[in-house]
Amino acid sequence: MKDAGFIFGSYIVTLGAILMFTFATLRRAKDSSQSVTEKDKTWL
Amino acid sequence: MSQVLQRTSPTGTRTTKVIGALALLVMAWVVVSGLILTPQDVVQGESVRIMYVHVPSAWIAYLAFIFTAVASASWLISKKHSMGFDRFAGASAEVGVMFMAITLITGSLWGRLTWGEFWQWDPRLTTTAFLFVTYVGYLAVRRLEGSVEQRARRSAVVAMLAVLEIPLVHFSVVLWRSLHQGATVLNPNGDVKMDDLMLFTLFSGVVGFTLVFVWLVLHRQRTMLLVDIANRQGLDAAIAARQTESLVK
Numbered sequence: 001m002k003d004a005g006f007i008f009g010s011y012i013v014t015l016g017a018i019l020m021f022t023f024a025t026l027r028r029a030k031d032s033s034q035s036v037t038e039k040d041k042t043w044l
Numbered sequence: 045m046s047q048v049l050q051r052t053s054p055t056g057t058r059t060t061k062v063i064g065a066l067a068l069l070v071m072a073w074v075v076v077s078g079l080i081l082t083p084q085d086v087v088q089g090e091s092v093r094i095m096y097v098h099v100p101s102a103w104i105a106y107l108a109f110i111f112t113a114v115a116s117a118s119w120l121i122s123k124k125h126s127m128g129f130d131r132f133a134g135a136s137a138e139v140g141v142m143f144m145a146i147t148l149i150t151g152s153l154w155g156r157l158t159w160g161e162f163w164q165w166d167p168r169l170t171t172t173a174f175l176f177v178t179y180v181g182y183l184a185v186r187r188l189e190g191s192v193e194q195r196a197r198r199s200a201v202v203a204m205l206a207v208l209e210i211p212l213v214h215f216s217v218v219l220w221r222s223l224h225q226g227a228t229v230l231n232p233n234g235d236v237k238m239d240d241l242m243l244f245t246l247f248s249g250v251v252g253f254t255l256v257f258v259w260l261v262l263h264r265q266r267t268m269l270l271v272d273i274a275n276r277q278g279l280d281a282a283i284a285a286r287q288t289e290s291l292v293k
Contacts, residue, residue: 033054
């Protein structure tokens with residue numbers, strides 16, 4: 001494939017950004033949830 | 045089952061699990077189809093493959109910022125001033141900024157292949173960069189000192205003003221002479237000149253990115269609630285400690 005570096009690069013940037021955001025969100029949720037009771041987790 | 049889910053992700057539910065699984069499936073299809081199955085474009089050649097991630101990320105960034113404005117307006121209008129609206133607004137803006145950053149980076153990679161330059165001060169690119177900076181500013185406003193109500197009020201006003209930039213970005217290719225191509229799918233005459241598989245892959249990208257957006261916003265706004273509760277508990281504990289200290293003295 002011609003210009004493969006640019007094309008694969010754009011997919012890597014896209015998926016990489018989404019994955020990084022996902023892991024950061026889940027880690028923050030885990031850290032913050034330790035001091036919160038189950039009652040406050042209104043989505044459960 | 046819910047306990048297992050809670051251990052892996054405290055903000056997860058069965059609904060988010062289903063949305064997440066669907067998002068993974070659709071995104072996997074977009075990657076395979078976008079990189080392998082779809083044909084080259086007659087004009088753009090192989091660089092058209094970048095469009096399958098660039099265009100959906102731009103649309104979802106717009107959607108996220110519009111959602112932020114709607115949630116902000118709901119917070120301002122509602123009598124109860126439910127903080128849920130504010131958290132949805134903030135979560136949506138964060139996800140929107142991420143998608144806007146993806147749009148700018150993938151767009152500059154596409155621009156290098158098509159125009160020979162990573163960046164041009166073209167109307168579409170300039171207004172998009174301005175939109176990105178505005179929402180980074182919105183996120184900065186959310187981090188200013190103050191109560192959660194102050195945060196909600198300030199950021200709601202900024203969100204209501206910032207969303208006015210979206211029509212400017214979208215119509216910049218019509219209003220000014222622009223290097224950036226005009227709308228291929230959302231053109232006014234509705235005549236879409238695209239190969240069926242290319243069009244299907246593009247729409248799959250929009251569906252996949254929308255699912256990712258919904259999943260991330262749900263998790264992020266729940267995380268914001270956890271952080272707000274933890275901060276409030278920390279403040280309450282600090283006040284109680286100070287009161288005990290003054291009583292002992």
